[in-house]
Every structure is written in C-alpha cells, then in structure tokens.
Amino acid sequence: VVADVTRADEMRDVARAAVDAHGGLDAAFNNAGWTSTGTPMHLMADDEYDRIMDVNARGVWNAMRAQITVMLAHGGGAIVNTSSVAGMRATGASAPYIAAKHAVIGLSRAAADEYAEQGIRVNALVVGSTSTELMREVLTQTPSLFEPFTQRAIQRRLAAPEEVAQTAAWLCSDRSSFTTGAAVPVDGGWTAK
Template sequence: MSGRTILITGASRGIGAAAAELFAEEGAALVLMARRADALDRVAGPLVARGARVALAAGDVTRPADVERAVGTAVDTFGSLDGAFNNAGWGSGGTPLHELDESVYDRVMDVNVRGVWNCLRHQIPVMLKSGSGGTIVNTSSTAGTVATGAVAPYVAAKHAVLGLTKAAAMEYGDAGIRVNALVVGSTRTELMDELLEEAPELEAGFTARAIQKRMAEPREVAQAAAWLCSDRSSFLTGASVPVDGGWSAI
C-alpha cells in the first residue's frame, strides 16, 4: 500500500484499530475517523512513533459534514484519497422486533446504512476527480446475508450495506473505482469481550456455526480489508467476501 492514502472509519478500536496498524505496516498514509478524539490518539500514537503517516478526523459518520471533513483531511494532508475502509458500525442486543424501541431502529440504521451512504457520497467524488480510480471496502456481517438471531434492524442494515456496495460497484466501475464488502462473522473485539464478561454463556452461540469453532481476531478481518484495498484484488468488485471461519459454507 506504499504511496496510497486510506481513510478508515470506526478506527478507534476493534477491527478499525487493527486495520490502522496493518495498513500502516504496509506503507499506507492513514486518515483515522471515529467519534472520540482521545481514543483515536491512543491508536495513532504508537503508529506515528514507528514512522507512520497518520492524520486524525474525529467525527460521526452519520453527519455528512464530519465525513466531508475527513475526506478533505486526506486530500489536504496527503494529496489524495486512494482507498477507504468504511468500518464504523453499531448494534444492540437481540430484543424481539415487536418490543424494539424506535430509537434503536433509528440508531442502527443511521450508523450502519446512512454512515456508509455518507462515506460513499463524499469519497467517490474525490476519486472521480483524481482520475486514478480507487478502492472502497464496506463492513457488512453474516447478518447481511441471513437472519442470524441479531436484532432485526441490524440484519436489515447489514443487508443494505451489501446492496449499496453492489450498486456503487456497478455505477463507478468504468471509472476504475472498485467497491467490495466484508461479510464478517463473530470477532473478538473489545466490545465482544465486554459482552462476554457479562454473559460468558453467549460465546458458544457465537462460535457454533463457524467451521473453525472460534471467533476471528480483529487483525484477521483487517487482513481481508487490506487485500481488497490493494492491487492484489484488482479483478474483484461488487463482491461480498466472507470472513467468517466457514460460517457461510454450512
């Protein structure tokens, strides 16, 4: 990824933080976006100490102005935006659909769908203007392909991410912009660890469907994102790439 500038959303922890570390190792200049500036500082500090080029853009993907500012940071700081890993997401517990509060639905759809929509709307014009194409990776989930038992709006939202991915890939392929999605299975992020600390009995359910009988580590998901953001996947666009330990094969 040497010579490329990549924007990562949801970069303050979990898969996003792992991607920041891996992309920096592979030579990319990074713009890291998440809501909390202090959390971004904790991710960026060790990377900068090792010589990585990192700019921070604290903000919320549900706010178009924040996303526009993050994209502008990439161009102003590094001269281009060559790729993006639209990883920010939000979920909630498995409340039955008829008992779910409307505010939960709104928040799940805002972050997971409108957030990706906002990112695409501001990333793609910059890539079109450059004339050099680009690569975009959106984070979906196994809940984006089937009903997994996750809360219903999350299932709907992650299905929508795959739809946006396919539509964008078709619309901008002639301009050399590739758009793909990761279909991510259960991953041992900080959020997952917090959940399992409160309810350890849930772990068996998170790993039961995976052929490998374990969760992914965040870096394993980041490796798939790095591949899709690089020329190593040059003939792949509009794809939904499973990173689920074989969950979707059964």
Template sequence: MSENRLLAGKVALITGASSGIGAAAARVFAREGAKVVLAARREDRLKEIVDELRAGGAEATYAVTDVTRPDDTAEAVQQAVTTFGRLDAAFNNAGWGVGRSPLHKMGDQLYDEIMDVNVRGIWNCLRDEIAAMLETGGGTIVNTSSVGGVVATPVAAPYVAAKHAVIGLTRAAAAEYAAQGIRVNAVAPGTTRTEVVEQWFAAVPGIEEQLHAATPQPRTADPREIAEAAAWLCSERSSFVTGVTMPVDGGFTMV
C-alpha cells in the same frame, strides 16, 4: 521491500478506527505502506493510535468524525486530500449493533440509531469518497457488512436489515462506478473479538461457546484477520474484484 507491500504509497481513510477492526486496520494498512487518515468519534484513542503509527515510521493523521454527520465525513475525506494529496482507498468500517431484542419489542429510537450509523454512515462516506476518487481517476472502497448481512440472526432485526443494506449499497456503487476506475467491495465478518463483543460475551454466559459450535473453524476472529482481508481488497492484487461481499467468518455462512 516497500514495493512489495500491498498498499505501498496509497492514501487510505479508515472509519471506526479508534478500536476493534478499525484500529487493527490502521496498523495493517500502515504496515502495508499506506498513508492513513483515521476517523472516529474518540479523539483520545485516535491520537494514541496515530502516535503509535508515527513512532513506527508510518505517515498518519486523524479526523474526529461522526459518520452520521455529512459535514464530518466530508471533512475526513478533505483531510486526506489536503494532507496527502488524494484519496486512493477507504475502509468504511464504522458501525454499531447493540440492543438485542425481539422485533416486536424493539423501539423506534434503537432502530433509527442502528440504521443511522450502519447505513447512513456508509452512504455519507461513499458519497464523499467517490467524489474525491473521481477527481484522481479511481480508487478502492471496502465497506464493513456482517454475517448478519448474509444470513438472518435472531433478535437483531434492525442490525440484520442494516447490514443487508450495506451489501446493497456496495453492489450499487460497484455497478455505477466500475467503468470509472472505482472498485467497491464489502467484508462480512463473523464474530470478532472487539470490545463490544467482549462485553456481550461477559453479559451472556455460554454465548461464545454456542457461536464456536456453529462455526466450522470453532473460534472467534481476531480483528486483525478482518483487517487483512480489507487490505487485500483495497490493494491492486484484487484488481478484478468489485461488487463482492467477502465472508471472513471461519465458514459460518458456508453451513
């Protein structure tokens, strides 16, 4: 049974793992046989999820991590190597996007914060993960972009720019390290029912219905659906796939 699981025996690092897509990925990756290292800033949430996974028989640990801090991402990768011997897969999911505002009214501080988490955070993770994977002959990395990285959406210019940059970093890393056994891909989620999105729906009446109307599959994604796509991309079943950004959006970017 275990040999049929997507990630059987692999060591995987998941960032942004304390909630939303990252927490769903922790459960999906563990279910599929991975030994997981969960990274995020909220230690109480990380501990709770790790305890849950261990109770279900998974091998799991966590590292309190702010992805904008290079020392933190280096420590998270090192924890994977120290605890489980290597790093085979990474899901760079930590991200942030709030403060919807017209571009000409957007302040520098908000722009910097959005770019720092979504772009520098991916940069920091890639650098450390690739270095570790080169030591053991390869691996797979998945970065979280967004439909906002594929098409422009209004009043979110820094977020759109950041998520386009994630796709650029994904393609650059994929091209540079493919011959060395490292595959790098991205997922581009559509509207997904995370805590932040739930707060947005509550604050802007009618926005959920508007988004459903613009989506061929007229609903909001469950975080698990994004995690399932990331798990496949991290597995050997996608062994000839690299440099790709996979929309997981119910057809939103198709129309």
C-alpha cells in the same frame, strides 16, 4: 480525524482531510457499526431502529458519497465496507441490524456497478463473530454466549481483528484489482453452512 458517520458533512470533512494530508484518497475502509440489545421488533423503540440504521446503512452511504467524490477527481480508488453474516442471513441479531447489513452489501454492489468505468472498486466484508473489545466484554458478562458464537463458524473460533483487517487491506490494494461488487466472507466458514 474524529467524525460521526451519520453526518454527511463530517464525512465530507474526513475525505477532504485525506486529500489535504495525502494529496488524494486511494482507498477507504468503512468499519463503523452499531447494534442493539436484541429487543424484539414489536417492542423496539423507533429511536433504537433509527440509530442502528443511521450508523450501519446511512453511515456507509455518507462515507461512500464523500469518498467517491474525491476518488472521481483523482482517477479512482477502492472502498471496502464492513457488513456482517447478518447481511446474508438471519442470525439472531436484531431485525434492524440485519436489514442495515443487507443494505451495506446492496450499496456496495450498486456503487461497484455504477463507478467501475471510473476506476472505483467497491466491496463488502461479510464478517463473522470477531474478538473485538466489545465482543470480549459481552463474553465476559455472559460467558454462556462463547460456545454459540464460536460454534457458528466451521473453524469453531472467533476471528482475530487482524484477520478482518488483512482482508480489508487486500481489497484496498491493487492485488485485488479484478475484485469488485463482491461480498467477501471473513467468517470462519459460517456462511458455508
């Protein structure tokens, strides 16, 4: 199902499609994100700010409300939301992106607390620089960024997307049944510094 995370009605449609196809929704991984070109705050247009906040923060808000509604009707579940190291500290990313990723962690913790008694666990991934298609494109266009991106992590490399996915899968599974309200780093040790 293709949907726009900034539209609550489309997120409800996605949750309903999961129920129609599988009889319920045991787990959800909210992994949409958007950033800017690094425009300084005083020069950033309002529509650029709005887009970053809409995709990163409102997208998680819309998705979780739809997912929680379905999970409450089916006895619980697990939700994982993708944040970023930018959700823990200033990273050089744009201010709205940093604010939005802080919001993802806050929304995740608030939902974990609010719905724990109904059997819903919610966690956030604190993701570092990852070798996604977009990242590879950026590094191809600007090779001088490779060293700064890899030197942030104490492991001195980018994460593989599979490493992020495996952590998300663990958080969605019953193997992490006592983990909720957490901001789990998948950052090669960046936040350990």
